[in-house]
Amino acid sequence: MVDPDPDRVLVPTLGLPREAEALTYALETFPDAEITVLVVVTPLDAPLSEGGVLERSEDRTSQARESATELVERVDGNGRVEIITAEERPGTVVPRVASEEGFDHVVMGGHRAETNGLVRRVLGRDVATTVVERTPVPVTVLE
Numbered sequence: 557m558v559d560p561d562p563d564r565v566l567v568p569t570l571g572l573p574r575e576a577e578a579l580t581y582a583l584e585t586f587p588d589a590e591i592t593v594l595v596v597v598t599p600l601d602a603p604l605s606e607g608g609v610l611e612r613s614e615d616r617t618s619q620a621r622e623s624a625t626e627l628v629e630r631v632d633g634n635g636r637v638e639i640i641t642a643e644e645r646p647g648t649v650v651p652r653v654a655s656e657e658g659f660d661h662v663v664m665g666g667h668r669a670e671t672n673g674l675v676r677r678v679l680g681r682d683v684a685t686t687v688v689e690r691t692p693v694p695v696t697v698l699e
Contacts, residue, residue: 562586562660562694567637568594568650569624570683574665577698579631582663585696589660591636594653595624597643617641647686654691662687666697 565582569575582591597620621641628637642649654662666684684697 562589564657564659565589565591565661565663566594566650566654566657566659567591567663568596568646568687569620569627570596570598570646570664571620571623572665572683574698576627576631578663578665579627579637581696581698583632583636585663586661590638591632592638592640592657592659593624593628594650595620595639595641596646596649597641598645599643617643646683647690650687651690651692654693660693662691662693662695664695664697666699 565586567575567579567582579591579593582589595617597617621639624639624641628639631637640653642653644652650662650664653659664684664687666682684695688695688697
């Protein structure tokens, strides 16, 4: 059963579409919850990282955090959102952080059919499906 009033909500950012919607949804749906954005930086040796698909960059973590900070500033006018960073594969780090850090709920953007072709070709499935299957707390995926 989904907790209708979680205390702590995790919103992972993976550099994918729909992250602003996911953060907005979390803030509006859970107005009393502590909201944390998890900046996921995929390791260079992972299939969907800058090393696997995109151009290498030495400051990927700072760029990802800067993008997340801009997202939070754009969406959260009340300063409710904390930002944390982790370099690991999304399907591993999101469930681990949700479990180890005591989050009650995860909210993330999914992939619309027209945007998931590359992700499916590279990973064989979308990240949201992996996160849902591996995360011990409820996960809301915005499609």
